[in-house]
Amino acid sequence: MNALSYLFFVKLKAQLRRLFSKPTSAIVTLLVVGFFGFSIYSAVRNREMMSAMMNVQSVQGWMMLFCGYVLFLMTIMILQKRSAIVTRDDAQFIFAGPFTRKQTLAYLLIETVEGSLIYALIAVAYILMMMSSTVILTVPLVLSLILSSLLMFYFAFALFTWFYFLELVKPRAKWLKYGFLAVLLGFIGLIAIRNVGFDGGGIQSTITRFVADPLFNWVPVFGWCKMALIGLVSQDMTTCLIGFAATLLVCAGITALILNVKGDFYEQAIMDAEWISELRQNARVRRSSGGTNEKVVSVKQARFGSGAAALVSKNLLILRKTRRLLSLQEVLLIAIYLGIVWMNGQGFGFYQFFVLIVLFTSATTDRIAQDLRVFYLYLIPDRPLKKLAALMVPSMLHIVAVVFASLVFCPFVLGCSWTEIIPAALMMTGFGWLFLSASLVCLRLMKSRSTPLMEQMIKMVFCLILAIPYGITVVALMFVPGLPALAVQLAGLAVNGLIGLACLALATPLLSGNNLMAD
Amino acid sequence: MIEVYHVTKKYGLFKAVDDLSLTANNGRITILLGPNGAGKSTTIKSIAGLLKFDGKILIDGFPNSSVDAKRRFGYIPETPVLYDQLTIREHIQFISRAYQSEQGEIRAQALLERLELADKTKKTARELSKGMSQKLSMVLALLADPDSILIDEPMIGLDPAAIETVLQLLKELRDEGKSILISTHIIDMFESLWDDAYILHQGKIVREVRREDLGDQSLKEIFFACTQGEQG
Numbered sequence: 001m002n003a004l005s006y007l008f009f010v011k012l013k014a015q016l017r018r019l020f021s022k023p024t025s026a027i028v029t030l031l032v033v034g035f036f037g038f039s040i041y042s043a044v045r046n047r048e049m050m051s052a053m054m055n056v057q058s059v060q061g062w063m064m065l066f067c068g069y070v071l072f073l074m075t076i077m078i079l080q081k082r083s084a085i086v087t088r089d090d091a092q093f094i095f096a097g098p099f100t101r102k103q104t105l106a107y108l109l110i111e112t113v114e115g116s117l118i119y120a121l122i123a124v125a126y127i128l129m130m131m132s133s134t135v136i137l138t139v140p141l142v143l144s145l146i147l148s149s150l151l152m153f154y155f156a157f158a159l160f161t162w163f164y165f166l167e168l169v170k171p172r173a174k175w176l177k178y179g180f181l182a183v184l185l186g187f188i189g190l191i192a193i194r195n196v197g198f199d200g201g202g203i204q205s206t207i208t209r210f211v212a213d214p215l216f217n218w219v220p221v222f223g224w225c226k227m228a229l230i231g232l233v234s235q236d237m238t239t240c241l242i243g244f245a246a247t248l249l250v251c252a253g254i255t256a257l258i259l260n261v262k263g264d265f266y267e268q269a270i271m272d273a274e275w276i277s278e279l280r281q282n283a284r285v286r287r288s289s290g291g292t293n294e295k296v297v298s299v300k301q302a303r304f305g306s307g308a309a310a311l312v313s314k315n316l317l318i319l320r321k322t323r324r325l326l327s328l329q330e331v332l333l334i335a336i337y338l339g340i341v342w343m344n345g346q347g348f349g350f351y352q353f354f355v356l357i358v359l360f361t362s363a364t365t366d367r368i369a370q371d372l373r374v375f376y377l378y379l380i381p382d383r384p385l386k387k388l389a390a391l392m393v394p395s396m397l398h399i400v401a402v403v404f405a406s407l408v409f410c411p412f413v414l415g416c417s418w419t420e421i422i423p424a425a426l427m428m429t430g431f432g433w434l435f436l437s438a439s440l441v442c443l444r445l446m447k448s449r450s451t452p453l454m455e456q457m458i459k460m461v462f463c464l465i466l467a468i469p470y471g472i473t474v475v476a477l478m479f480v481p482g483l484p485a486l487a488v489q490l491a492g493l494a495v496n497g498l499i500g501l502a503c504l505a506l507a508t509p510l511l512s513g514n515n516l517m518a519d
Numbered sequence: 520m521i522e523v524y525h526v527t528k529k530y531g532l533f534k535a536v537d538d539l540s541l542t543a544n545n546g547r548i549t550i551l552l553g554p555n556g557a558g559k560s561t562t563i564k565s566i567a568g569l570l571k572f573d574g575k576i577l578i579d580g581f582p583n584s585s586v587d588a589k590r591r592f593g594y595i596p597e598t599p600v601l602y603d604q605l606t607i608r609e610h611i612q613f614i615s616r617a618y619q620s621e622q623g624e625i626r627a628q629a630l631l632e633r634l635e636l637a638d639k640t641k642k643t644a645r646e647l648s649k650g651m652s653q654k655l656s657m658v659l660a661l662l663a664d665p666d667s668i669l670i671d672e673p674m675i676g677l678d679p680a681a682i683e684t685v686l687q688l689l690k691e692l693r694d695e696g697k698s699i700l701i702s703t704h705i706i707d708m709f710e711s712l713w714d715d716a717y718i719l720h721q722g723k724i725v726r727e728v729r730r731e732d733l734g735d736q737s738l739k740e741i742f743f744a745c746t747q748g749e750q751g
Contacts, residue, residue, distance in 0.1 A: 021531070022531075296603075296604045296643060296645075298606075298641075302609050302612060304612050304613050304615075304616035304617070305616065306616050306617075306619050307616075307617060307619060308617075309616075310613055310614075310616040310617035311617070313613070313616070314602070314605070314609075314613045317605065317609065318602065318604050318605070321604045321605075322604055373600075374600050374602070375567065375569055375594060375596060375600060376600075376614065376617070376659075378567070378568050378569050379567065379568070379589055379592075379594055380589065380617045380618070381586045381587075381589035381590040381617075381618060381619075382586060382617075383586065512568070512571070512584050
């Protein structure tokens with residue numbers, strides 16, 4: 001076991017070392033951690049008066065959203081046709097090494113705890129920022145949120161691991177996981193149905209009742225975590241303790257189940273590890289831009305521009321062949337945000353803030369980074385700025401698609417007019433462009449995407465700084481009497497456009513050789 | 520012609536290539552020999568403009584990162600990197616247009632036939648085996664008729680028949696007056712082919728050999744003497 005503990009800590013040390021390997025990376029890491037720490041600190045300090053009832057309702061709403069997210073993640077994981085729990089490097093060491101089955105499984109569980117903790121901390125940082133405007137945040141609430149988040153993620157990951165082993169040992173046991181999901185989701189569905197049309201109050205009151213339905217407290221882990229937090233907020237410590245204790249018991253139970261898995265699963269686990277590692281490696285060297293299961297349709301006629309424009313044609317052709325301009329996740333997120341705003345009656349202004357969050361997460365350099373790992377990009381005889389701009393086209397199309405999908409239903413759902421929507425569309429497109437360009441600068445600064453999470457955090461800090469000129473422009477123009485909103489947003493678009501262009505120019509050296517191609 | 524002057528490539532404190540200078544002349548096949556980790560691939564990638572480095576690299580007199588230089592060389596990597604969703608035909612169209620090579624598609628067709636890929640042009644890259652991907656990678660590197668060719672471990676994944684075809688192709692390209700720089704650790708493969716050889720060890724060139732000056736010693740003997748018996 002010593003060797004396995006050593007492996008775990010060495011890997012952890014290596015991850016931390018990578019973040020602090022260069023002065024710029026270390027400074028940026030500290031800045032980002034400081035920024036998040038400060039955000040949470042100010043959220044906790046902001047104790048504006050709100051009624052206790054409002055606090056409970058808000059926590060209920062946010063917890064339901066969070067539970068929904070983890071449940072969705074767990075369902076997707078469990079329903080995967082093929083999966084793996086370790087990578088090739090780990091598999092060769094832990095499955096072939098001189099370790100007992102229990103030691104191997106314990107090692108995997110420790111890794112699961114580590115993964116859950118990382119997910120939990122990110123999720124909590126995100127939720128706290130969202131919650132801070134509607135919930136009085138206290139230190140015990142933040143700590144409880146971290147604990148419940150950790151437990152929910154651990155439950156989801158550990159359950160997935162258990163089902164994985166179970167299926168390897170007894171292939172017919174896969175029906176168990178389907179059964180489990182059917183019962184769990186069916187029960188939640190029944191709670192939802194039971195609240196439909198109860199008092200003729202429509203969808204809004206149905207959802208409000210669903211969120212507050214005490215029957216949800218019977219949903220294992222998710223309901224219990226929600227119950228614990230509600231208990232804490234309403235100062236009912238017994239409920240709080242019961243919620244956490246029950247969750248801990250289930251997590252302990254699932255841990256015991258995993259530690260006692262019998263049967264021979266090593267061979268298939270190694271094969272799966274090989275498979276997942278190959279997928280990841282392919283994605284890294286851009287043999288594959290998606291999973292091997294990605295559907296590709298054939299296109300009769302492909303036309304290519306010349307020089308750097310060929311890159312645009314190539315990327316548009318791939319878009320046509322893969323039909324992945326918008327992901328299901330983005331559509332769902334937009335629908336959820338639209339639903340939240342509509343239910344709470346928060347108005348179009350609030351919705352725009354949510355869309356900016358969607359844009360921020362959507363405006364990633366994933367597509368660009370894939371191209372940056374293919375050497376043809378560097379070899380094509382054309383100017384670097386032109387090539388980089390060419391790479392931005394599909395990503396910008398994606399942004400425009402997100403903006404369109406976000407706004408197209410607003411007149412019907414939120415009742416806003418086109419004179420509100422058009423300036424909003426301009427503002428969002430401008431920010432999408434800004435986010436994308438800022439991502440490129442981050443990519444240049446961080447040199448490699450070995451820490452995408454860190455890149456995302458740095459991007460957030462960058463974008464906040466880069467958005468300042470937009471804010472100043474828009475606020476200044478608001479004082480000009482009689483200036484229409486469209487003109488204000490056009491000026492804002494111009495400002496963000498120029499800053500984005502400057503970012504693009506800053507990122508151009510990426511195409512004059514970089515360490516992305518060093519693998 | 521490829522000229523490399525005092526190139527150093529560092530990863531953190533580690534010098535992967537240390538003050539390396541070499542020349543790959545037109546009409547000659549130059550090989551970069553070295554044990555694993557000697558810096559061969561790093562050198563080739565630096566010449567291709569994929570990595571940042573200190574020093575100077577010229578391709579036909581142009582700095583390697585310039586558009587003029589990029590028009591003049593082709594690069595075949597150790598691991599073929601293709602776009603999974605595109606067919607062989609689409610790859611060829613893409614590269615031909617990107618290089619603005621009017622004869623690109625015609626030249627590619629001839630190469631496809633020689634490398635036995637002509638009947639597979641509708642296959643997407645993800646349907647190709649590693650060997651086929653490597654062959655396509657070669658076609659793409661050569662379709663713009665470059666004057667200089669950079670090749671990193673070219674035979675990995677190829678079957679014996681394909682290796683013979685590639686060796687023959689390399690001879691023909693040399694006879695056309697092109698400069699060819701190949702990185703390899705398999706000496707036997709290029710025994711009959713090389714004209715100039717640079718032996719790398721720990722990022723430095725430890726020996727430069729011209730076939731004309733070889734004398735009684737074989738390249739293999741020189742290689743082992745220089746690298747103190749490390750396996751190639």
